[in-house]
Amino acid sequence: MGLEWEQVIVHAQDPAALGTWWAEALGWVAVYSTADEFEIRQDPDRMPGIDFVRVEERRRTPSRLHLDFRPDDQDAEVTRLLALGARRADVGQGDVPWTVLADPEGNEFCVLQASPT
Template sequence: MALDWEQVNVDAADPAALGRWWAEALGWVVVNDSADEYEIRPEQDRLPGLLFGRVPEGKTIKNRLHLDFRPDDQATEVTRLLTLGARHANVGQTGEEPWVTLADPEGNEFCVLGPRGG
């Protein structure tokens, strides 16, 4: 049996706005830009992608699944993402973690990891 990872689905109040934000944050391309379903991928024919779908309810608690990113320079990337509209998120960190937890404009948490090591 073969199982291919197609995409991660993200609930959104405004799929197009949130999808555009993530496309800018990741440098990905838009492959579907309808108002109710907005999909981005690393390249037109490269998977997996992120699919943003409209839902009526807002986010109320910490995500049970989140994305982790490992940049070349954590501080520079955190600053860039904050400039794009991310914000710091508190999900119970102690302050000594080697990652920074942020939230996208609709409150979905993600982590910007520090350098690999030990």
């Protein structure tokens, strides 16, 4: 295949603050930073990364794309992320086995149940 997935772009009002939050949440490292851009990766030489790029306007609608994460312990991970500054989000999901959270700028993401063993 001729394509390699390099990164996901996230629009942010404060790229460094949001990128730093996600780096801490995921245990990733910053690999690039300017006043308008902040990129993190799991390891400096490993892709894909997440690149936070400055935009001036606030997001007005729910995200059309979001990330899902599968932790070892859903309850512990939700508690940890809430302590870091995430908040619970209602996107109309109803009664489901995953938890929808939002990062400090309101970008939704899901914390799934642990994988069955």
